[in-house]
Each structure stands twice: as C-alpha cells, then as structure tokens.
Amino acid sequence: MRATLLYGAGDVRVEDVPDPKLKLPTDAIVRVLRACICGSDLWPYASKPSSDHGDRIGHEFLGVVEETGSEVSGLAPGDVVVAPFLWSDNTCDFCTEGLQPSCRHGGRWGAGDVDGGQGEAVRVPQAAGTLVKLPVGEDTALLPSLLTLSDVFPTGHHCAVTAGVDERTSVTVIGDGAVGLSAVLAARRLGAERIILMGRHTSRTDLGREFGATEVVAERGEEGVAKVRDLSGGDGTHRVLECVGTKPALETAFGVAREGGVISRVGVPQYEEGPMGFETMFFRNITLTGGVAPARAYIDELLPDVLDGKIEPGKVFDRTVGLDEVPDGYRAMADREALKVMVRP
Amino acid sequence: MRATLLYGAGDVRVEDVPDPKLKLPTDAIVRVLRACICGSDLWPYASKPSSDHGDRIGHEFLGVVEETGSEVSGLAPGDVVVAPFLWSDNTCDFCTEGLQPSCRHGGRWGAGDVDGGQGEAVRVPQAAGTLVKLPVGEDTALLPSLLTLSDVFPTGHHCAVTAGVDERTSVTVIGDGAVGLSAVLAARRLGAERIILMGRHTSRTDLGREFGATEVVAERGEEGVAKVRDLSGGDGTHRVLECVGTKPALETAFGVAREGGVISRVGVPQYEEGPMGFETMFFRNITLTGGVAPARAYIDELLPDVLDGKIEPGKVFDRTVGLDEVPDGYRAMADREALKVMVRP
Incomplete structure (x- = not known):
C-alpha cells in the first residue's frame, strides 16, 4: 500500500510500504477513508533532522474495518470507525478514568511497528478499545466532522x-x-x-x-x-x-x-x-x-452533536488532497495557505 | 505601644511605635491577644538587606476590638475577632467569588502605614470585611486553634x-x-x-x-x-x-x-x-x-469544626513567647528548634 513518511524537515514522501497484517489477536485492519494533517505534524516537519530512513506519520483517521483479530469484540468488517490520535485498551485504570493518553497498554501511531494514519490502511492495536464505531455509511457528508473526532475537536x-x-x-x-x-x-x-x-x-x-x-x-x-x-x-x-x-x-x-x-x-x-x-x-x-487530550474519552459525548448536525467541527478543513498530494498539503499548512488539510487516500 | 520590626536578615527588634488610631471610618483598632510567626516571615528574615529603617512585620493575629470607625458595621468594642493574613473589603467581585487576596480595596499587613500583626495593637483597614467575630471569650482554651484561622490552617x-x-x-x-x-x-x-x-x-x-x-x-x-x-x-x-x-x-x-x-x-x-x-x-x-489562600473565604467553613473541637489545628504551636521574646522566636523557627511560635503580647 501507499503511506506517508517523513524523512526530515520539509521532506515528506508518499511511498510503497508493506500492507498491514494482523499481528496480535487484539489488532484490526482499517482501510482509511479520510485522514488529515495536524498542526502538531508541522513541528517535526519544521525541524526533523534529515535521515535515510523515513518515519511513518499521521495520527488522525477514519475508515472501514477490513479484518479483526480473534480477540476483538464489538467490531466487524464493514464497520465505519474513527480512531483517536492515540491507541489504548480502554479498560485499564487510566482509561477508565478517562485518561487514555496514559493507558497502560497504549501508544502512538507511527511509533515502532505501528502504522501512521496518513496511508491507505492501518493496523490498529487494541482495536476494541481504540476504535469507535460510527452509525454512518462510507458516503456520508458528515465524514469531515466525524474525522475531527480523532483529534482536533476533542x-x-x-x-x-x-x-x-x-x-x-x-x-x-x-x-x-x-x-x-x-x-x-x-x-x-x-x-x-x-x-x-x-x-x-x-x-x-x-x-x-x-x-x-x-x-x-x-x-x-x-x-x-x-x-x-x-x-x-x-x-x-x-x-x-x-x-x-x-x-x-x-x-x-x-x-x-x-x-x-x-x-x-x-x-x-x-x-x-x-x-x-x-x-x-x-x-x-x-x-x-x-495537556494531551483523551480523545477516546470524549468521542461518546461529542458524537451525537456531530450526528445531529448541531455542530460542524469539520469546517476547519479548507482543503482536501489525495494521498500523493500529501507533501503539498504539508507545505500548504506550513505556509499558512491552508488551515487544515484533509486526505482522501 | 510595642511592635515587631524587621531591620534586615536575622535582625528582628521589638520597639516602641505610635499607638494605632482610626484613620478612616472603615477602620477598627484591635488589641492583640495572640499573634504568631509564619514560615513566610522566615524568607525576609533570612534575606532582607540590612537597613536603618525597620519594617513592621507579622500578618496573623487574633484580638479584641477596642474601637470602630463610623462605617464599621457588625463589630463592637469587646468583640473577640480573628484577622485573615490579608485585609479586604469582602464586598467586591473578587471577594464575593472567594478570592479575597485579589480584593480591589485590600492589602497586606505591615505595608505602607498599615500595622503588622506582631505587636500590641493593630489598626485594621476595611474592618467590617476583614475581621471575623468569634463566639468566645478572651480566656478560651481554643485561642491557639482559632489563631490558626488567620493563615496557616486556611x-x-x-x-x-x-x-x-x-x-x-x-x-x-x-x-x-x-x-x-x-x-x-x-x-x-x-x-x-x-x-x-x-x-x-x-x-x-x-x-x-x-x-x-x-x-x-x-x-x-x-x-x-x-x-x-x-x-x-x-x-x-x-x-x-x-x-x-x-x-x-x-x-x-x-x-x-x-x-x-x-x-x-x-x-x-x-x-x-x-x-x-x-x-x-x-x-x-x-x-x-x-496560590495565596483566601483565608477570609474559608473561616466561615472551618470555624465550626474548631469550636466543636473536631479539629485542633492549634497543635502546630509548640512554643509561646512574650512580645519581647519575638526575636528569639524567629531564631527558634529559623533553626528548626520550634515548629511554630505563638506570641502573647
């Protein structure tokens, strides 16, 4: 599949990477419908030392479940889901208190062998705890606002x-x-x-x-x-x-x-x-x-207002790019030409 | 009257100063029954540059109202009262919110022409807002715990x-x-x-x-x-x-x-x-x-537990000195020989 990698300051590339596969029974594979570029992605985009090795990047995405591990309950292939910007089991004491960034079994997208969000698909660790099923179809006009539930609005x-x-x-x-x-x-x-x-x-x-x-x-x-x-x-x-x-x-x-x-x-x-x-x-x-928002904790509360159309946080997106145009999306955000860029892989 | 002045690091003196007199119709004069030395007094005691001019010091006291200005309501000569460590009108918006340290017409003991608490008597500005009447006599055994309501316990x-x-x-x-x-x-x-x-x-x-x-x-x-x-x-x-x-x-x-x-x-x-x-x-x-405690805001809540004997915050006092021994009281607290020193003028 294709995914975004950051090689150094100003050097974002979209390349072929291995297709994600289930590694643990708690994983799921999600095909990405929409991802986006975060203001916080601009910090490494501005300062990362140049390297031969690119790092996977992106931590906001929404997609369709393609496959689930044997221990993933509550999710099935075909479900439309949003992922918070950190993955978490949603069962440990910190998660139960609504502090998922401190999850005892959680982590960051793009770290280690975990996929980044700006790609065609993602292996989602702790899928049952991380992903939130959305009662919508792939073609809903609400996708931009629903995508903001991954990070920026929470x-x-x-x-x-x-x-x-x-x-x-x-x-x-x-x-x-x-x-x-x-x-x-x-x-x-x-x-x-x-x-x-x-x-x-x-x-x-x-x-x-x-x-x-x-x-x-x-x-x-x-x-x-x-x-x-x-x-x-x-x-x-x-x-x-x-x-x-x-x-x-x-x-x-x-x-x-x-x-x-x-x-x-x-x-x-x-x-x-x-x-x-x-x-x-x-x-x-x-x-x-x-501090770092427990997006997962807030999605349940915020989702109904988005579904009802009471709020439209998705209005922050003022540009949409395809995956191959992601490098230009970074440039546009860094140059303050775009407020927030949505990615349609 | 006699009062405590700080002339510089390690140089505390008890001297004759003018007797306090009403200056504004919102003032009261309080004869001090008990005062004490605060851990925060030890900072200037450790570091104040030496000077020919002593600064009045002390911000915790409890005493008997001797005289009230014409605009002081709710207080009468003979009342036993405790003073919080900052004086305040208790009617401005900050006071109403329980943030008396930010009072729009308040200030600090010992600053400008305001008396310090470690003396025989004190002119109390904004007396109706500042002082809290205590339903006790001058000889109550509760004086130490009631004195803590001025600062340390709140x-x-x-x-x-x-x-x-x-x-x-x-x-x-x-x-x-x-x-x-x-x-x-x-x-x-x-x-x-x-x-x-x-x-x-x-x-x-x-x-x-x-x-x-x-x-x-x-x-x-x-x-x-x-x-x-x-x-x-x-x-x-x-x-x-x-x-x-x-x-x-x-x-x-x-x-x-x-x-x-x-x-x-x-x-x-x-x-x-x-x-x-x-x-x-x-x-x-x-x-x-x-931050700086709004002692005035808390006294109403804490007072009943002190009066009932449910709590005895006055146990923090492990030494009592007369006014002339105040310099030794400072030394004893600075040397960690005493935990907290009460002053009986």
Whole structure:
C-alpha cells in the first residue's frame, strides 16, 4: 500500500510500504477513508533532522474495518470507525478514568511497528478499545466532522473542559489554527457567552466567529494582552485556552488571565520551563492545566452533536488532497495557505 | 505601644511605635491577644538587606476590638475577632467569588502605614470585611486553634481544596512545617484516606500522623520520589500538596504526581520559572494550581469544626513567647528548634 513518511524537515514522501497484517489477536485492519494533517505534524516537519530512513506519520483517521483479530469484540468488517490520535485498551485504570493518553497498554501511531494514519490502511492495536464505531455509511457528508473526532475537536474540547469553561466564565482563545477554532466551538458548546479569539488571519477568525467567538483580537504580544484586558474591564478573562504551544503564546496566556483564573494548554509546548513565580502565577491564584487530550474519552459525548448536525467541527478543513498530494498539503499548512488539510487516500 | 520590626536578615527588634488610631471610618483598632510567626516571615528574615529603617512585620493575629470607625458595621468594642493574613473589603467581585487576596480595596499587613500583626495593637483597614467575630471569650482554651484561622490552617485547606482532595484521592504532602501539617489535617478533613507526608523531623511527622498522615517518607529528592512511587504502586498520588516553596520541593511534586493528577502549591515560591514541558507536565496531564489562600473565604467553613473541637489545628504551636521574646522566636523557627511560635503580647 501507499503511506506517508517523513524523512526530515520539509521532506515528506508518499511511498510503497508493506500492507498491514494482523499481528496480535487484539489488532484490526482499517482501510482509511479520510485522514488529515495536524498542526502538531508541522513541528517535526519544521525541524526533523534529515535521515535515510523515513518515519511513518499521521495520527488522525477514519475508515472501514477490513479484518479483526480473534480477540476483538464489538467490531466487524464493514464497520465505519474513527480512531483517536492515540491507541489504548480502554479498560485499564487510566482509561477508565478517562485518561487514555496514559493507558497502560497504549501508544502512538507511527511509533515502532505501528502504522501512521496518513496511508491507505492501518493496523490498529487494541482495536476494541481504540476504535469507535460510527452509525454512518462510507458516503456520508458528515465524514469531515466525524474525522475531527480523532483529534482536533476533542483537543479543543479538552482545553475548554479542563479550563472549566461554562456559562458563567469569560474566555480567551489564543490561536486561530484548527485547534484554536475547535476550542472556540467547544467553549461555545459548553455555554460560554463571551469568547475573545486572538488571531490575525481573517479567514480563520471569520470561522471563529461562526463557531462562537464574540470578539477578535488581531494584535499579539503586549499589545494583544492590552487589548484583551481592555475588552474585559482591565481584568482579563476567567479562562484562557492556549492553543499554540509557543512561549510567547504562553506569556500572552498569563497576561490575559484574570486573577483566580485558569489557563489550559493544548498546543504542544515548544519549551521546557515557564513562568511559575510569585507575581505571575502564585499571588494571582492562576491554575495551569490541560495537556494531551483523551480523545477516546470524549468521542461518546461529542458524537451525537456531530450526528445531529448541531455542530460542524469539520469546517476547519479548507482543503482536501489525495494521498500523493500529501507533501503539498504539508507545505500548504506550513505556509499558512491552508488551515487544515484533509486526505482522501 | 510595642511592635515587631524587621531591620534586615536575622535582625528582628521589638520597639516602641505610635499607638494605632482610626484613620478612616472603615477602620477598627484591635488589641492583640495572640499573634504568631509564619514560615513566610522566615524568607525576609533570612534575606532582607540590612537597613536603618525597620519594617513592621507579622500578618496573623487574633484580638479584641477596642474601637470602630463610623462605617464599621457588625463589630463592637469587646468583640473577640480573628484577622485573615490579608485585609479586604469582602464586598467586591473578587471577594464575593472567594478570592479575597485579589480584593480591589485590600492589602497586606505591615505595608505602607498599615500595622503588622506582631505587636500590641493593630489598626485594621476595611474592618467590617476583614475581621471575623468569634463566639468566645478572651480566656478560651481554643485561642491557639482559632489563631490558626488567620493563615496557616486556611492555607493548608486552600492547598487541599484547590488540589481537589476528596475521599477518592490519594495525597502526598510535601513539607512537615506548620503549613504542611495543616494541609495533612485539611486533606483528612476533606475525606482523604491515604496521605503520605514527606518530612524528616520526627516530632513534626508524629503530629502529622496525629493529623491524619497514613505514611511518612523521610527521604528527599530522587530517593523520596522513589519511595512515594513505591508506596503508590509505581504511579505517584492523585494529589500533591506542595507546602515548602523551594524549587527542589516543586521538582519532588512533579516526581510524585500521578498522571492526570494535580499539584497545588501554597509555599511561597522562591523561584520564577519551573518545569512546564511536554514530558514533565503536558503529556502527563498534570495540573498546577494553588496560590495565596483566601483565608477570609474559608473561616466561615472551618470555624465550626474548631469550636466543636473536631479539629485542633492549634497543635502546630509548640512554643509561646512574650512580645519581647519575638526575636528569639524567629531564631527558634529559623533553626528548626520550634515548629511554630505563638506570641502573647
């Protein structure tokens, strides 16, 4: 089959790789209907040292079960399924608590001998725990929104949930990438009536407004902080959803957080240390939370709203490419030409 | 009157100062029955540059109202009252939310023209908002436990509350100082059944056991982390109450926190930056919370248990000194000879 490999910064290739086969009785084979490129894929795309050996890449996909191992219950060939961006048994203590990224028998797509998601098919470990069966046909128009359940929408949702967003809280969302916009949608869905979106790409912030942002702040850094504070009576907002992952974005988050407030991060942090001192955080009783989203835990809750058409998180996709065009999809996202690229193998 | 002043590291003096007088109609004058020395007083005691000018010090006291300004309601001369370690109007939006340290009209004892608590009397700004009337006489045996409501016990309680301690969570408390022991007592009060106390002073950890600690770990650093992990099935505990404030204590906190867990800090941080990276915090979904306790917000909840004798947080006091002996009280606490020193002016 064909699959995507990353050889180094800017060097994505689509190549022939061995067809996936069941290795363990808990595996399933899924033919990929749709995959996509994640903002977090852009970090290694920007920085991976060049190598002779390509690494399989991609961790968001939706497809059709082709084959199941003897111990896989609840799934059968022909089922349309979505895969969260980490695989997990969904039965260990961490999974039971809704913390699937810490699953005792789970792991990452593309790591070791596990397939990446940006290919024609995937061997899915812990298939019964990982895959969620979708009550739709292969040809449903809902595929884009259903695909967001693999990562980007639950990640925005995780940001809003861990921040404690509700109808009484004012919210700032930092970042107008697909995760930031998903966080806007999630915050609105959780009842927030005041959502300030910090972003400077009008096409994206327009979608942010459609998703529920009530104000947009295009300024960055100190100027952006001052603007958000102006909009919030000088205090900042109760909740800050940091959806970028850079240190400047983190600093902005501390700048726009109201005392007693919560900053939640879901952008993969590109730094090791951050401000935790008396003035920045301690005296102000700021809480810092968030992390890698347990997408698997949230799918059951989010799926009905997608099926009902109440929310359309799939609007974050503004370009669709075939598998052979994936390298151009990476380029387009890295150049901010596309917001989020869907892949139709 | 006599009051305590800090002139520099190791240089505490008790001197004559002007008697407090009402300045604003919202003030009250309180004669101090009991004050005490806080672990946080030891930071300036260890490091303040020497000066010709002494700063008033002390932020924990309990006393008798002597005089009230014309706008002070709910208080009358003769009332026994406790003062939280920050004064506040208790009516602004932050106070109403239970975040009195951020009060729009509040402040610190000993700052500007405000008296410190370690003296014979105190002018109390925003007296109606700040002081809590206690239904006891001046001679009650409960004075030590009631005095802890000014800071140390609500601070331990804040740590446990913000960490989300309840009957389902395992807890590690870092630090066997008076705040750490108060955090143990607070965690037990909130239902925690498993409380590991990290501390190496047996006399203190013995009180910790009396307060509810189920295990004591005397080791520090990596060895301490390994021990706590051993005791918690390799995973660490759900909640970590960091009651020291040093960077090594913070690092220990990250080391003993279970994935998906919460670290709450109430020890005043002696650092500006800390670990917030992918491996330490983000991938593990660790939440960092805590901060300066809204003691005023908690007194109403904690007072009945003290009055009923259900809890005796005053056991943290292991030495009582007169006002003129306060300098020796500082020395004794700094030398770890005394756990917490009460002052009887």
